[in-house]
Amino acid sequence: MRIVNPSFGRQLDAGAKAVSEKSPTDWLNDPVAIISNSKPNAMELLQGVRKLMGEFRSIDNVDYMDKPSAAHPAPPELVERVINNYRGAIVALAD
Amino acid sequence: MTFEEAGVETYIVITETFLPLVRAQAKARGANPKLLIVKHPVGGLNEDELRERIQTAFGELKTVLAA
Amino acid sequence: MSDPLNDEFLDLGDMDFDAFNDFAIDQGWSDGMPMIPPTEAKVAACVATCHGDNAPFPPMSPRLVLPTLETIAANAVMAGCKPEYFPAVVASVRAILNPDYNLHGTLATTHPCAPMIVVNGPARNVMGINCGANCFGQGWRSNASIGRALMLTMMNVGGGKPGDMDRSTQGSPAKYSFCFGENEEESPWEPYHVRRGFNAEDSVVTLLPAEPPHNVNDHGSTTGDGLLQTIAGSISQTGANTIYGSAPFMVVIGPEHAATMKRDGWTVPAIQEKLHHDSATPVERVSKENQKNYEERGQVIQNGRYYHSRTPEDIQVVVAGGPGKHSAVIPTFGFTEACSERLPIR
Numbered sequence: 001m002r003i004v005n006p007s008f009g010r011q012l013d014a015g016a017k018a019v020s021e022k023s024p025t026d027w028l029n030d031p032v033a034i035i036s037n038s039k040p041n042a043m044e045l046l047q048g049v050r051k052l053m054g055e056f057r058s059i060d061n062v063d064y065m066d067k068p069s070a071a072h073p074a075p076p077e078l079v080e081r082v083i084n085n086y087r088g089a090i091v092a093l094a095d
Numbered sequence: 096m097t098f099e100e101a102g103v104e105t106y107i108v109i110t111e112t113f114l115p116l117v118r119a120q121a122k123a124r125g126a127n128p129k130l131l132i133v134k135h136p137v138g139g140l141n142e143d144e145l146r147e148r149i150q151t152a153f154g155e156l157k158t159v160l161a162a
Numbered sequence: 163m164s165d166p167l168n169d170e171f172l173d174l175g176d177m178d179f180d181a182f183n184d185f186a187i188d189q190g191w192s193d194g195m196p197m198i199p200p201t202e203a204k205v206a207a208c209v210a211t212c213h214g215d216n217a218p219f220p221p222m223s224p225r226l227v228l229p230t231l232e233t234i235a236a237n238a239v240m241a242g243c244k245p246e247y248f249p250a251v252v253a254s255v256r257a258i259l260n261p262d263y264n265l266h267g268t269l270a271t272t273h274p275c276a277p278m279i280v281v282n283g284p285a286r287n288v289m290g291i292n293c294g295a296n297c298f299g300q301g302w303r304s305n306a307s308i309g310r311a312l313m314l315t316m317m318n319v320g321g322g323k324p325g326d327m328d329r330s331t332q333g334s335p336a337k338y339s340f341c342f343g344e345n346e347e348e349s350p351w352e353p354y355h356v357r358r359g360f361n362a363e364d365s366v367v368t369l370l371p372a373e374p375p376h377n378v379n380d381h382g383s384t385t386g387d388g389l390l391q392t393i394a395g396s397i398s399q400t401g402a403n404t405i406y407g408s409a410p411f412m413v414v415i416g417p418e419h420a421a422t423m424k425r426d427g428w429t430v431p432a433i434q435e436k437l438h439h440d441s442a443t444p445v446e447r448v449s450k451e452n453q454k455n456y457e458e459r460g461q462v463i464q465n466g467r468y469y470h471s472r473t474p475e476d477i478q479v480v481v482a483g484g485p486g487k488h489s490a491v492i493p494t495f496g497f498t499e500a501c502s503e504r505l506p507i508r
Contacts, residue, residue: 001173001174001175001176001177001182001199001201002171002172002173002174002201002202003171003172003174003182003199003200003201003202003236004170004171004172004200004201004202004205004232004233004235004236005167005168005169005170005171005172005233005236006191006200006233006236006237006240006314006315006318006319007167007189007191007233007318007319008168008169008170008230008232008233008236008319009222009225009227009228009229009230009233009319010227010228010230011227011228012123012221012226012227012228020099020100020101020102021102022102024104025102025103025104027104027156027159027160028160033103038458038459038460039137039138040137040138040139040455040458041137041138041139041140041145042137043458044142044145045108045133045137045145045148045149045152046108048145048146048148048149048152048153049108049149049152049153049156052149052150052153052157053153053156053160056157056160056161057160068460069407069459069460069497070459071264071267071271071407071495071496071497072264072267072497073266079097079098082098082103083097083098083101083102083103086103087102087103087104088103088104088105088106089098089103089104089105089106090105090106090107090108090131090156091098091105091106091107091108092107092108092137093107093108093109093113093117112329113270113329115326115327116224116270116326116327116329119224119225119321119327120224120226123221123224123225123226123227124226
């Protein structure tokens with residue numbers, strides 16, 4: 001028997017991945033964005049991580065921000081803000 | 096993953112339960128995200144239980160910071 | 163090396179029906195029940211019903227591959243669809259791929275939502291879709307197989323496999339199939355799709371990521387007011403997702419309840435307005451921990467209550483079912499919109 005594959009789908013053409021020309025992130029000094037997915041305890045977990053990072057970092061430029069809804073992707077304004085102002089990000093994504 | 100392409104090095108905190116979902120998404124997008132994997136769940140934990148998740152999530156980052 | 167299972171066509175040699183089903187279950191293609199082999203001829207018969215529907219499909223989450231009419235048809239055949247049901251399956255796939263539906267969110271969530279399909283217009287009669295007695299239940303091939311075809315497409319093309327990339331904590335029976343039609347013939351109001359801006363002669367599916375129907379029993383109330391009070395109380399549950407993610411949800415009014423409401427002068431906008439306010443959950447019914455959780459998620463308290471709908475129009479009112487004093491509330495995932503698509507047929 002010859003069948004049509006029910007799991008067949010055309011692959012999305014991901015295109016050439018953009019390569020950043022920026023220097024590697026310096027996790028001891030560069031500004032870092034910490035982004036919560038707004039789920040219960042995500043904020044507490046990330047704040048705990050931030051506090052532990054503080055024992056290694058001398059500069060207080062780790063900022064905390066919220067993705068408004070766990071059920072939706074991050075809004076473009078938030079993505080833009082992170083890209084323009086930070087060199088590192090720690091994101092709570094799935095729990 | 097958009098962050099990485101823009102030069103913002105990114106770590107993603109996930110619970111082990113969500114690994115297959117995150118890996119499948121990453122594969123579909125041709126990305127290779129850096130993951131901080133903690134035990135499931137995170138929601139509903141009290142302060143003591145959460146401390147363990149914080150230590151685990153920080154573990155990988157610590158090697159980067161101490162390098 | 164490329165995996166032959168990624169090919170569009172698969173030659174399965176001399177497999178019979180049973181062997182095909184063993185193979186299909188091994189591949190993770192099934193919802194657990196036996197399926198019809200999607201032979202090229204059966205798939206072609208489905209695709210022929212949508213001739214001329216050439217609009218490309220966007221990528222389907224979470225696997226992010228592009229569906230084709232053929233691969234959707236393969237899932238429709240496996241689900242038991244007759245070819246004439248296929249336009250409803252295609253329209254349903256397009257509806258869940260509308261970004262407003264939030265397909266990725268509905269699969270990544272631990273909430274048990276399933277894609278609910280409501281069919282309006284002449285296609286209900288052409289396809290024999292049950293809109294009357296037991297409309298949410300068993301016994302109708304079109305209801306059963308159209309909903310099943312959509313779910314199989316989500317699993318096999320989209321990759322939303324249960325326990326893997328469909329993260330639902332408990333799932334629900336609605337994930338096997340959830341498709342019914344509006345009982346337009348016994349509704350005292352304009353058909354649902356007409357109220358959503360379509361023409362009466364259009365055939366339309368409307369999709370929402372939904373829980374199974376929650377029954378509303380009201381044999382005692384003899385007025386529209388009384389019936390709506392009972393329905394509002396049924397919406398107002400503290401465990402609903404919409405309590406912190408106000409969004410569209412559905413109220414399916416049984417024809418006898420609808421007739422009573424109509425007799426008492428209730429219009430659909432008046433019903434929506436009343437239910438919007440009266441279904442809001444009083445703060446004191448919600449645990450302190452959840453009050454803090456909802457506040458952190460930006461849900462505001464209005465008049466000492468949590469509103470499940472953002473506006474009265476969020477409440478999707480349809481009429482369905484047969485004789486009896488029952489209606490239903492169909493809660494949703496929240497974080498979504500009702501998405502309608504016209505079927506690619508006249």
